[in-house]
Amino acid sequence: MSCRFGKVEAVRNLTLAVLAGSIYAFLGTNGAGKTTTIKTLLNLIKPDSGTARVLGADSTLLGPRELAQIGYVSENQELPERLTVKQLIAYCRSLYPTWDESLCRRLTEKFALPADRPMKGFSRGMKIKAALLVSLAYRPQLLLLDEPFSGLDPLVRDDLIQGMLELSEQENWTVFISSHDIEEVERLADHVGIIDSGVLTLSESSENLRTRFRRVDAILEEGATASPALFKDGLLPEVSGSTIRWVESHYVNDEELGSRIKAWLPDCRAWTGTPLTLREIFISLTRAQRAASPLSL
């Protein structure tokens, strides 16, 4: 699907499938198109072309029945701030037939929210917790989270993650979570997608993603030179004196990479491969993408 706002194409030809039962981390820098995508999934925005299907239904036809099975928490969550948490819970309980009172109690305890104070005086972290609490307690089949962790301290983030995992015994429970900070979802997600300037640059299992990247440092014999053009498969090649560094994106094992290096660089004296964190992978891929197709912003 594609979505445009005036001249800006916020999402361009996005094709993406999220498997039921997965926790999908949708990563991108600010303005990459994450919020637009999520709003489309909730029928808050209509795509200009293409379609989005959510729980088997076209997103533009989502009605109360489907929406009652979707939980949604966003960075700019608006809450009825005059209400207390107790009043908010009482209100939401009446809206959702699948409301689970014992889960609600467990979450209230876990999140340690004051029950009888108007939410107006709450910190950002407390407000997000309250929003997640009432979105989890009806056991939605699909949880859409738009940057839920941004600007929160690590303790609050951890509480939120634990709260989400309270739902994990549920069958076919799917989470689609957007973030610009990878570290917080690195362990949790079993699938990862990266969007940049409205274009999906990657979508795969995090197991695959974790294993196929290495930063390679190769040292050449004295006096030997190499051209970075040799590494058209490697990302972000850099040459400095007799050292060459690049990011290898099809790593299988040391043996296989070693033989490829030998073929490319007969003068290679030694090399090392270092695993990358998801954050480093994200930065490398985004930089490489931008270097390959400079944007006219």
Added chain:
Amino acid sequence: MLPFPLRIQPGLPISEQLVYAVKKAVISGLLKPGSKFPSVRAVSQELRIHPNTAHKAIAVLVGEGLLEVHPGIGTVVGQIPAAPTEKELKLLEGEVERLVVEAKNRRLRLDDLQRIVKQQWNRLTGE
């Protein structure tokens, strides 16, 4: 709290790291045969990982006999068989070959290698 330590590192699938952590805890005696092993849910919650990831690791450990599933009781740490079978020794051949190649590349002698293997053996198993 989980009865074994695990610090998740980059570069390897989390489920493999979990399998390895449990194996290490079993040989060091941290996990005793017959003791209860945490549920998929508990492992997932403690490590903040996807329940499917925890499930995958536990399934591998059950498949290899390190964990046993007892209906009504749950998952327990399996009994360690007294002597390894030929088949189990064969499974290690790849790892040993890699170790010999690395050692030889670093100009180690066979007795150097035997010495460091013995050190690690003692450190991990307390024997």
